[in-house]
Amino acid sequence: MEDAMPRPDDLQFNMFHFMPYIHLPEDHKKYESVWVDFPNTIYDPVKGNQLYTRYLREMALADKLGFDGLVVNEHHSTSYSMMPAPSLxxxxxxxxxxxxxxxxxxxxxxxxxxxxxxxxxxxxxxxxGGRLEVALPLGTGMEYWVNPINPATARARFRESIDILLKAWREDGPLAYEGDFYTYRYLNVWPKPYQKPHPKMYLVGTGSPETVQLAAELGLGYSSVFVPISKQMQAFAELRERSPSYGHTFTRDKAIIGIMAYVAETKEKAEQEWMEHLFFFFKDALRTTPRYLVPPGYVTPAEFRKRISGPNLHGELTWEGLTEQFFVVCGTPDMVAESIAAWSEQAHSSRINCFLHLGTMPHWMTVKNMTLFAEEVIPRLRSKAPDMRQSLPQAAE
Incomplete structure (x- = not known):
């Protein structure tokens, strides 16, 4: 018998994997960026093959451990992720x-x-058989240096692309479409999705008001990554406030938070095992230049001013600084569960993307973390879920 469909306010946990290429040369810090112009001669396809095999095993294990979703995403010309084609x-x-x-x-x-x-x-x-969920990002600024798209028109093109996607899925074809960027004499998608009218959809952003506004207007969910907690909370609040004005109801499954967690027998052991990999992720895997991060025209002037005055991920990092700005926690199952429960309640979120492999974490450590999280943290959080739901304002649902 299939599991009953979860309610929107039921907590669900996704295993998010970046699938990085971790075999960097000893002198990799001499490169300002591991994005865009990081030489592809560094990539060893034999080692890449081994990593793909390992990472797919980890995701298959997540399914067996009971995670609700397996998240893959897309990036180009970088060791940060070996997924230029996440559909594959x-x-x-x-x-x-x-x-x-x-x-x-x-x-x-x-x-x-x-x-x-x-x-x-x-x-x-x-x-x-209807297991797909979709989130649509504008793409990092780095993607526009390696794809022939003008970043100044990216947002308008993005909006038109979403219109085409929804029209193709929600209406029977063949259809015609005439836009500013795309014209289709026959918009006639084969096959249409298994789920009707289409899979659950989110927009992914970094807190830009334009993206939050679009999610509210279209009735889609929203997820943000690698922006300060305060900015994420502001984006979720705006989504809750704006959705009703477009005839859409906000439910907690429309807000996805992303947490970085490591679970161990003691807090000391968790810190001892995890810290070097966490700091590698922020200092090295995300290392790029302001020029690549925000190409001309990628954001509005007002948003550009906010970003250049915001936190610098690539400067001197401390554990205290990371935990003040991001959903980062390590420790015992009780400690990790308490932090996630508080974040979920604060964000009015019932969907948690779990970054349980980061940077150079070896396979054994990833398996340990996933297993302890699935067997010790998730049950604790699900037992708290009814109390968390009752504590939230009913108007937010």
Whole structure:
């Protein structure tokens, strides 16, 4: 018998994997950025093959451990992630998994032909029997240095691409579409998704008001990553406030928070095992330049001023600084569960993206972390869920 469909306010946990290339040369710090112009001669395809095999095993294990979703995403020309085509990773996971949602979080539509993405996602949803979830990012600034798209028109192109995707999925074809960037005489997607009218959808952003506004207008969920907690909370508050004015109800499953966690027998052991990998992630895996991060025209002038005056992830990092700005926790199952419960309640969120592999974490450590999180942390959080729901303002639902 299949599991009953969860309510929107039921806590669900996704295993998020970046699938990084970790075999960097000893002198890798001489490069200002591991994005855009990081030489691809550094990449060893034999080691890459071994990493893909390992990472797919970890995601398949997450399915067996009971995680609700498996999240893959897209980046280009970087050691940060070996997923320039996340649909391929999702397809590879279909026969290795049986229950978890396949969350492609995801392809920047404006870097592709939107009808082609609609077809690819339709294939994944049909092949998986309706297990696909989709999040649509504008894409980091770095993506626009390696894809021939003008960042100044990126947001308008993104909006039009979403319109095409939704039209192709929600209406029967063939259709015609004439836009500023795309014109289709026959918009006739085969196959259409297994789920009707389409898989659950989110927008991914870094707190830009324009992205939050679009999510509210379209009735989609919202997820943000690597921005300070205060900015994420502001974005979620705006989504809750604006959604009703467009005829959409905000529910807690429309807000996704991303947490970085490591679970061990004691707080001291967790810190001893995890810290070097966490700091590698922030200092090295994310290392890039302001020029690549915010290309001309990528954001509005007002947003640009906010970003250049905001926190610098690549300066002198401390544990205290990280925990003040981001959802980061390590320690015993009780400690990790208490932190996540507080964050979820604060954000009015019932969807948690769990970054349980970061940077150079070895396989044994990732397996340990995933297993303890699944067996010790998730049950604690689910036992708290009714109390958490009761403590939230009813108007937020």
């Amino acid at each position: 990773i999702a397809a590879a996971l279909i026969p290795q998994t049986s229950r978890a949602k396949l969350c492609v979080f995801g392809t920047p539509l404006n870097l592709e032909y939107p009808h082609r993405v609609a077809e690819e996602y339709g294939m994944l949803d049909v092949m998986s």
